Amino acid sequence: MDDTIGLFTSIQGDILSSLESKIKDEHIDLNDIPTLQRDFLINIWSDLRNPEVFARHCNDLGMVQPKTIYLSDYSSFQYVPILDTLKHFFSHRDVWMAMAENNVAEKTGISDITGALVVKAETIKKHCLNEILAPLIKDIQTFQTEGIVVQNHVRMTGDNHIFGSVATISADNLGAHQLGGLRMCFSSGRICRFCMCMYSDIKNKCKEADFVLRTPAVHSMHVKAVAQDGSLTASYGVARDCVFNVLPGFSTVTAFPPDLMHDCLEGVVPKFLQSIFRYLHIEGICSIALINERLKKFKFGKTEQRNKPRPLPGNVVLSSGKVSLSASETLCLFRVLPFVIGDIVPTCDEAWRLYVLMSNIMEIILAPSLHADVLDKLKILIEEFYSKFTKFAPDLIKPKLHFLLHYPRLIQMYGPLRHLWCMRFESFHRKIKSIARNCQNFKNICLTVTKRIQALKCYEQCNESCLTDDFASFISKPTKMNLLPREVEEYLQCDMGIDADANLLLVSQLVENGVTYGVDDIFLLNFFDDKPMFVKIVDIVMSGCLGQKSVIFHMKCTVVIAVI
Template structure:
């Protein structure tokens, strides 16, 4: 049995992907017939409908058997869309499907009767007579009639990887989905292969850190693992978390807690990695088994698969030519508790040595403000600590914060002191930000700068269209008193932090010591959350962190928590791994919602890990059956324009006879553009902005007519850019913009940028 069969998939032959047979419209509510939009030499695959219809292969159907097989495939795909995409219980989907079957059969039989009554049947061919007889009708629904038949259909006709049951004895099992099998299916898609970044050269040092390939770990270690015989090398990140799939109270808490592990490929662009379909399930296990047997036992199949992907990889065939693929693990992400357990470090953060990046004790966090103040962990030092812990675990934990050997030690090139990166979501959004804001608000209230009634500004602040979906929760007294956590999602906390300056800056005097602490953390966040970070900013970041921590400790003695301490390691880890945002957990956390929805809608928790894994793999097989990495342009409220209706800039672009459409909004690469939105036209010390006035679709491309906004200044106290109108206009395209940010304008003249360093590359 070859490695493909072991992974639960058929041996792979690379083929051309299926093409959509139907022409997509620009939007549901468009005006008139839009078929012209895809003619005249325009790129027809640039614009997609909002309705994600089931794809129809364009292969020619010549026999009744071909027709029946095609209908079977489409009905099964339809079932997977109804059940898996919309997360319905299979019993509900089967009930809906049975109702659809009755209607469908009635329509087909009526249609056949009309045809028979209007043609000369004696002259009809044998295939047509078979078709009109309808003897096949009952058979076409059989492939989707039961769970077993649907799974068999997926195995035969879709890129399906069956979850493997791993037995621990005594009826204890968990689910493992081979990474190699999923990667094989990904690589079978030409669309996916076309988006893989294959430039692995270290070359001349870049002045800017863009991704993991600019970090020292890649340049000094991972690059050496590349083999000339591998035409493709996939770099990937693993993520693990403990998920409570229901919201129990009291004694039921933890009963349905599961451990999940995901992976995502990182040498494709971040705009594609952020799609939930690009996050793949690797393992689902009851958390009680992790407690009972240990993380090493549960993760063994994952570790073995990771090692094999580098050592042997797998082979695909394209046009009878072998294509070698290998894969390398860049990092393993998760929250601090998960990462400390995975790395073999102590899991207590209130005492001892809880930092996996240094050996500093918890008691020293309030005085160590620079990485030079602590002993940084490295692999040789850590190996000595592990050896000591094996001799005396209690002593190893007390002296070094090391309890066990990590299961990742079996991955030869993996360094647990570096490649378990800090997570910006857990450390900053859910840790540092609410903790710091609590102390700042306490300080402002104690000093009389603001009153309790001023906190109502958070509730009444009017957010723009792009920010209002994350409108933060109110700040309550129990949070200020330290008796409760700040309620809200990580995105809501991030929104509060970003707009805190606009909410309160007008009543807080400049140079206020509490306000300065907030501004220092803003400066730190703008660098650490940036997608691209210049090397020369890392020394500045280290100084900002030292100044912030020392100021915070002076104002609020004893208030440095571990998540604030971890900041001192960020500059070095960014240098080692590249920007930390590429490893954060925001999108992985969003993937949890799928698990929770499946569990809650099924209302059956018997062997829930098996149900979740199988359902996810059916969903994945449906998504992979027509894998589209680039979704193109999706629009709303479009109308065709006459030449005289176009602005002068657009008239210079269009050619006679090719239609131009004006749209109300357009989504391109997960970014939504609307009238009055603001985009960045030029990155410099004082950036140049443009406010969208009109949106055009021409030859499958989006054009934006913008009013140029002049930047007057950067207001540090309000942490905003102040802009003014000009008489200048420009016609731009999204792919030519230097930044993907789409912003709202506040108070008619202020812009709140998301973290980004305004450098010219």
């Protein structure tokens, strides 16, 4: 009960105050909140001094209770049983509907990410991963062999047996090598989990064909050899067997895809931007002070406001300097750079041509969907960029640039890598770090963090809809058909078949499948003859009752004739 009281106090301080202020500031009517979530809030407020009742509410709403796992030296960590989590997840009807429509990926968001293991770093250093990951792997094996029994909410034909396993594991390079049993050093020896590349090769070889690729069969031979002779670790780049290899069909070589966020947005792109800024400074074309001044004056759109890059440090042009930005800030800076300094850099400049080449690569890599024919073009672009960049800035060549050589083949294997990157997981991790920093717990931080995260998941998923709502609107006001622009009125009546006296709402912002659309936002709609068409949202009109809503975007289109 002490844990429940502590959890209750944290919820009271961390969630209720922010919820109450948000409801007052935005004049939210409790009747507009889904039933289960409204009951959740009302019960919390009515039982503010009763943590026992609060704990009962959490259990009734399906909160998965974490388990404390003790190790040999009496240290412990927290484990949230994944089988219970999966049963709770599949108890929602909208999950089944999304599976039937094959759009689960489009409807999931950060609120659908949950924690499984919370352990201190020092505990991992003292104990092997096999011991810490044992309960997780045991549950995965059960999920593979026995499955879980859940009710089918679509066909309503009784219970269904669901089986599953691990397809891929998304992690940064250090984490992937640690989990995969590979060497955790990227400054010497074998540095790549996809091939047998040596650190000394990254400045000399610029094609994937120049390297011997790792295969599951060869990797298995390397693991057996290292188990017999530990000195072979340096020769093969393998330290031990992967703990997940006990799962049928799992292979270290194929189960750890590259992470686009850490490789590109926190690796290749920052180093490339540093080389560009250094070149512009040395050539006298543009100074860091001028770039910062123009960035300060640049009008970022609403969608870029939260990712607006911070001012660049003056030492970024030095060999010891670096571009210290987050992944989203780096991407924003990379994309707006032509609009910031494009007018003062000659279009035929060597560095600018290199930027255009890198821009073409990034647009393909970041695409949510790709045609197979584009991969041949991507391979040529990457090899060309690699060859030129090693000459342009040889001191900035790092292993992450080498990983880029494997991307065309790996995209063909895994699909668009954007769907496997760590961006959303890092956002979830930031929540965990924020809780750990603010709770001021010095006794059992793992238990505190796990309890609070599970309470948050309980609230986020206590609604009948577990996934992202199809339509989640923000501030809105009622309007009439005759008050809308004429072209919108004609479209609503003639094309949509909406009555002239229908109830309509003008919405300032709207979230659909995790994407936020707002008035005055600009989006890239399509390409016509290789020219981009941009649209600006003028009005967002919503029609219909809850559950049968129609959304109409009133937009203005612009086709760009000349592109830098």
